[in-house]
Amino acid sequence: MKKLKEYLSRDISMAILFTFFLAICVIMVCCFGTSMFNGQTLSSMAFQLSEVAVLAFGMALCMLQGGIDLSIVATANLSSLLAAMVLTGRFFDIEKAGTVATIVIAVLVAIIVGYLCGFINGFIISKFSVSPIVTTLSTMTLFSGLAMGITGGNSIGNYPSLFLKFGTSSIGGVPIVFITAVIIFVVLILALDRTKLGYEIHYIGENHTASRFAGIDNERVIMKIYTISGLMAGIASLMIMARSNSARCGYGDSYQLQVIMIAVLGGISPSGGKGRLYGVFIATFCMQLMQTAFTLWQFSPYSKKLIWGMMLLVIMLINMIQERISRNAKIKEMNAKRLNHAE
């Protein structure tokens, strides 16, 4: 406990996040009683949160480096649509190929499309020096435009039931998608904290000129980051498809804001270089708890958006105030030291 306290006092944005998380839990218990936290609701929350969490990891990675990936939802949509077309036999006869082979191909298609989309982002950002916001806004138009063009706006649904199992079944009450998300989370955490690539991402996020002068290949690292983000979108697209049994362009548009909000709430600084992935996972839980509460309260989707937007603003405000306080404290401390020294 003492250790936790020490840790939190060192990392203030983590402390804020924890307080926030506890506050939500308390409020939820007050409003809905403990029925909120029974196995069934928890497991249904775990189903929903997995896809958002995976998208948030991708976003958080980009933001850690000082960029942003606005095309992440569009990428997920595009890959889910193409995978859906495979699954429903638009490209080849699924009867002949067999269900298992079709599913494998569909999964590969989703992942490869995500990978390619991410790679395109990374390539444009690193090789042509287009700013991440502008690049990913443009590719967002491109990817969703392609999805729109291919489907004409229609949804594609009704996949083989074997495929749907990925999105709907659980192992010992824990959804498979959630397990997938946790595995990805652990891999990413280890990669960020322990590997060369992780170190390089942190260095570039902190000061990209200095990292270049220290011999880090910024361009290669940035390409990797956006490619990973695209991969995350590809994986999330499979989760979404398997859970909802349909794919449609424009699906999950509200995820854009949510995912950015989760990253910022999770302590990733919007100006880059600071933050940990742990926070992002906790922030996803916060968001899902709220989401569930909103559903129980029967909020309209617009009021939900309003709340997400408000929250994003409030978190940024809190972060700003906290930063200002700590900066002033540092200067004060220094002045005090100096005066002592003078005496």
Added chain:
Amino acid sequence: MAETKNIVVAEHICKSYVGVQALDDVSITIKEGEIKCLAGENGCGKSTFVKIIAGVESCTSGTILINGKDCTKHSTKDAIDEGIQVIFQDLSLFDEMSVADNIAMNKLIKDGKPLTNKKDIQKIATDTLNLIGVDIPLDAKIQELSIANRQLIAICRALALDAKLLFMDEPTTALTKNEVDRLLDIVLSLKARNIAVVFISHKLDEVMRIADSITVIRDGHKIGDYAASEMDPHKLAYYMTGREVTYQQYERNCKENENLLEIKHLCKEGNFQNISLDVRKGDILGLTGLLGAGRTELALSLFGLNKPDSGEIYIEGKKVSITCPQDAIDHGIGLVPEERAIQGLFLSKSVNENVGAAILKRLTGFIGTINQNKSRTLAKEAIGQFRIKVYNEDTLINTLSGGNQQKALIARWAASHPKIFILDTPTVGIDIGSKSEIYEYIQSFAKQGIGVIIISDEVEEIVSNCNRVIVMFNGEIVKEYSEEEMAAPDIREQINTLVESGKKKVQEDR
């Protein structure tokens, strides 16, 4: 003589940033029609003082009276309204806008007319350009101009309106002698119109001719006010650095004489032409010259950040091509860059992470994982070896003094075991104590057989640390001093005059 009015009375100004005490109890008075020189080494707090008077930054404590009014918490607009104009060191121009717009901008804001008119703007621009007698197309964008022309535009912008007090923060670093002379003439004519001018500089030979008084700042403290007539370069250097600077001159005593690094006819358009030089084991080669002479550009080329157009680079006799910093590191080249905070440090990371940044490859083990223990040990060793004053290796680097930060950067590159070690202006903004320590480390590198290149514009630094010196001007090598020539007793004067004559030579060419 009648009592002259004080324009600015600044008293007990203190300014702290996170981790840095930039100014400590500095009091300066500027009189009407006075030409003052604010002298001090780079990073001593001169520019911070100007920013505070100009209202760009606010001081932590102290009072400022401008024209008798209390302006302690004033804005830039207030300062401009009181007739204060500043030529900032970074020039603060608008790159995408035209020359005319840039020159007229300050006058437009001062006049405050809501509507603007292209004719007026062009008239203001032509008038001021004529005033200093240069011809620059009015429609050109700033980003198309050379650094020297940009400096001229910044000067024009400040001259475009009748200021009462003009600050010039290192305005002549890229100007030729002619242009500087013309500028000084203008300053004298401003003085005749009772306008005060404050020069901020760390190189004063030109300015001392016309200055009335000199105020010296060192490490954020004011050392004193002196009449220009009672000052000479030696005295000034003493006040600026705080000690009689005589370091032991470095002597190479390495037996192996084959070239470690050899550059043949290296060219890069707009940066440098036909550079040939060589560095042997144990050499400390000094590169000096004015801003824009091509020194830093050359260093960046060696480090893979500035691709040369033609020419060859040999390392230990083998021809190499260096297209990126990774190549340079693989070939054993290390570079401590010019701008410590921007190009060197990861300010909110620990000393450990800063020291380990260039050797990630060596720290990486099985499946790309970083060996954190090894990194920690290396950082601990570095802290001991370079006497970096920190609590432990997890201390954040931005809490360190400039000198200790620089030592950490040197440690970073020392850890990469370079064969060739380039240090670009390694002691800018660093206190005297750390400075001599850094010299000691540099010389010990050379004694271990590393080839060192120091880029600097402090002649003293060059002379005492280098066994060979190259003077560059306008992208060309003007002269190379061999070890024998370096032994001459008047070597400092020789180098100083060469920098000057290099200037003259090019002027005749123009």
Added chain:
Amino acid sequence: MKALKKIDKTQRFLIIIILVYCTIVAVRNPAFLSLTTLFNMVRSSAGTTILAMGVLVVMISGGIDVSFPAIAIFGGYTSLRLCMSLQIESLFVTFLISIAIGILLGLINAALINVLKLEPFIITLATASVFFGIMTILIGTKNVGASDLPEQFRALSSAKIFTTLNEHGAPIGLSVFIIPVVLCVLLTYFILHKTLIGKGIFAMGCNNEAAKRAGFNVPLLRFFIYGYAGFLGGIMGIIYIASTNSVNPVSLVGTEMSVIACVVIGGAKPSGGYGRIFGTLLGVILYYLFKQTLIYLGLSASWQDFFMGIVLLFSIISTSYQNRIRNRKNFIYTE
């Protein structure tokens, strides 16, 4: 000749694309070359053009705004509902309400950016949801059919400046929408190129710190910039409502990307400091060409975003790459 010199590379390139594209479409389907197409395009692009002017000003100042569709619909829809319930029939008052709301919301954006000092993108992304959410809570999201629209909206919708006959002898007319569009474009031109504020906007986009040092009150300028974008949003809100038959307040949200795309394709630098009104107009023209004429090429209109995306990518890549090369020369390294 002098006018030609003023047209920069991007714009020349755009003109060529537009001409080539028009030729292809005209060859495939000669019906394209008619006054009807032109008048239709003018009418349907009116709203986007007005919004694009606001985005252009924001972008020149180095910022970005994605909340303007929310602002436009907030202003327009509120004004509509107010007029309906209060029986207001004055067009002037209708515009006034919408514009007032637009300016207010724009000022809120500016205030937040000034206080939080963060990327305007993230802030306006948040405010977009907030504005829209507040509107749905306060006013609702009820569809308003054409027959329920107040008189002044219907009048505005059908008013023509002049009417003529097309090749089939049917009457066609140039919508009155062209008037606010021209006024907004002229006003933007005037602000950007004839006023001190305009110089400040450019200066801010080039170098925020230097603009401060030169004596511009940057936070105040920002209030003006985002307020102006809100003002244009307010105007657009009314025009948007008048131009659609059935008002669905949800429909406008999500169109911000296409407007930003028009401005960026028109050569404005997303990093600030540079942008041309003429280029932006060309961008809008290209967008509506794709939107209305892909069908002549046998493609469904759903492909327009894809083509827009390609042109957009091409245009950002070419400008940024030139910048990158120039920056490298000055030893500024960007990724």
